[in-house]
Amino acid sequence: MSREQKAVDRARKAFLTGRSKSLEYRVTQLKNLLRFVRERQTEISEGLKKDLRRSECGTPLYETLGLESEIDLAVRNLKQWAAPRPVSKSMMTISDQVYIQPEPLGVVLVIGAWNYPWAVTIGPLIGAIAAGNAAVIKPSEVSSHTCKVMEDLLPLYLDKELYPVVTGGVTETQELLKHRFDHIFYTGNGTVAKIIMEAAAKHLTPTTLELGGKSPCYIDKNCDLSIACRRIAWGKYSNCGQTCIAPDYILCDPSMQDRVIEEIKKNIKEFYTEDPKKCLDYGRIINQRHFKRLMALLEGSTIAVGGENEESECYIGPTVLRDVNPDAKVMQEEIFGPLLPILTVSSADEAIKFINQREKPLALYIFSSDNKLIKRLIAETSSGGVLANDCLMHFSVTSLPFGGVGNSGMGHYHGKYGFDNLSHLRGCLIKQLKMEGVNKMRYPPHTADKLGWARFFILKHVDFGSLGRMALLALMAVFVAVILQRYFTD
Numbered sequence: 001m002s003r004e005q006k007a008v009d010r011a012r013k014a015f016l017t018g019r020s021k022s023l024e025y026r027v028t029q030l031k032n033l034l035r036f037v038r039e040r041q042t043e044i045s046e047g048l049k050k051d052l053r054r055s056e057c058g059t060p061l062y063e064t065l066g067l068e069s070e071i072d073l074a075v076r077n078l079k080q081w082a083a084p085r086p087v088s089k090s091m092m093t094i095s096d097q098v099y100i101q102p103e104p105l106g107v108v109l110v111i112g113a114w115n116y117p118w119a120v121t122i123g124p125l126i127g128a129i130a131a132g133n134a135a136v137i138k139p140s141e142v143s144s145h146t147c148k149v150m151e152d153l154l155p156l157y158l159d160k161e162l163y164p165v166v167t168g169g170v171t172e173t174q175e176l177l178k179h180r181f182d183h184i185f186y187t188g189n190g191t192v193a194k195i196i197m198e199a200a201a202k203h204l205t206p207t208t209l210e211l212g213g214k215s216p217c218y219i220d221k222n223c224d225l226s227i228a229c230r231r232i233a234w235g236k237y238s239n240c241g242q243t244c245i246a247p248d249y250i251l252c253d254p255s256m257q258d259r260v261i262e263e264i265k266k267n268i269k270e271f272y273t274e275d276p277k278k279c280l281d282y283g284r285i286i287n288q289r290h291f292k293r294l295m296a297l298l299e300g301s302t303i304a305v306g307g308e309n310e311e312s313e314c315y316i317g318p319t320v321l322r323d324v325n326p327d328a329k330v331m332q333e334e335i336f337g338p339l340l341p342i343l344t345v346s347s348a349d350e351a352i353k354f355i356n357q358r359e360k361p362l363a364l365y366i367f368s369s370d371n372k373l374i375k376r377l378i379a380e381t382s383s384g385g386v387l388a389n390d391c392l393m394h395f396s397v398t399s400l401p402f403g404g405v406g407n408s409g410m411g412h413y414h415g416k417y418g419f420d421n422l423s424h425l426r427g428c429l430i431k432q433l434k435m436e437g438v439n440k441m442r443y444p445p446h447t448a449d450k451l452g453w454a455r456f457f458i459l460k461h462v463d464f465g466s467l468g469r470m471a472l473l474a475l476m477a478v479f480v481a482v483i484l485q486r487y488f489t490d
Contacts, residue, residue: 100428
């Protein structure tokens with residue numbers, strides 16, 4: 001039996017004991033996870049520095065502060081999230097119990113990514129634990145030092161039977177995918193996502209796919225260009241551009257291009273000094289394979305800012321490309337690096353058309369002081385999320401669902417949305433063995449008279465918010481009794 005199969009079997013066996021269904025047990029595990037994040041900041045930071053040259057302050061800013069917030073939210077709200085959820089009633093169900101009961105799915109497989117390895121691996125795990133599931137955790141082997149920290153330290157804080165960490169590369173992941181899970185949560189690219197969906201289909205396993213795509217950034221003439229470019233530069237070059245929701249390219253009027261370039265250049269200098277290579281806050285490309293991929297994307301495009309690189313250090317400086325052709329290599333795939341193409345469009349109409357001719361992105365960024373224009377772009381395009389006049393920040397809003405649409409992914413998480421995504425929302429109707437007379441309208445022989453009353457009882461809905469529940473129930477009981485006496489007695 002393989003190591004992967006043993007981990008899955010142990011997780012399944014642990015789930016079947018029922019201990020993860022207890023709200024108290026879930027809260028304990030979430031608090032242990034929070035303690036891990038806080039107590040192991042040094043090890044977490046050291047791993048990220050080795051993998052991505054993430055700065056010491058960058059680790060909490062981009063990884064762990066968000067996790068602390070998510071865990072705290074789940075602990076505070078778990079009782080409410082897990083409670084039965086009453087739903088509206090019709091005349092047919094007025095005396096019944098009708099509600100939705102969230103319940104655990106079972107064993108969840110969480111496959112993380114390397115670019116923000118803690119945020120996108122532990123984030124889904126929070127939802128899995130809160131929902132009462134077991135979870136097999138597969139961190140990305142590409143961020144190898146972080147993977148090792150997760151493998152060594154996470155089991156010291158969490159139930160290692162319910163939440164095993166399985167490491168390895170493609171072979172180990174393929175072995176995991178042979179086994180049945182109750183949900184698979186994957187963060188990464190579309191190519192691997194198709195393989196995961198194919199494997200999941202063999203077991204009819206539902207999947208959440210957090211992917212990416214080419215997220216457009218439209219800059220309207222009517223905006224504060226200085227602030228806009230400052231926020232765009234931050235969103236693009238954080239983590240050396242290796243962010244699934246980074247602005248992938250800029251769309252703007254031709255008359256604005258030179259100033260956009262100058263403003264972004266100014267902010268690059270302000271953020272990362274004259275020499276970003278020596279700046280502690282500017283990271284590195286994850287490995288040489290991705291370095292070579294990014295360098296190849298530059299072919300055929302004009303560099304306006306940056307372009308400095310050194311393969312031995314996996315370094316590519318913050319780069320801006322001007323007058324980019326839609327058919328250029330850099331426009332044929334998600335960039336996932338510090339290259340920022342600028343394409344010119346003559347109007348918002350042209351920008352909307354350009355966006356809609358391509359796959360639906362994970363994010364759409366709009367910079368404008370015109371609220372009507374912002375609402376128009378939202379109405380006439382489609383994307384996983386929309387953010388006006390800033391970049392990346394919607395990821396941190398736990399009251400919003402985060403996820404893609406179309407090629408940028410499916411499913412969502414964060415806060416209650418993560419809990420619901422990894423729960424089965426079970427519909428419950430509890431009736432009593434009384435008032436059998438009212439059921440005569442559905443029993444044969446069927447007549448036009450019975451059909452008329454069935455139509456009334458089934459289609460009539462009552463606004464319980466405007467009437468007292470007890471008074472309405474008493475009134476309906478009298479009404480039903482009269483109807484039954486008149487039409488359904490033998």
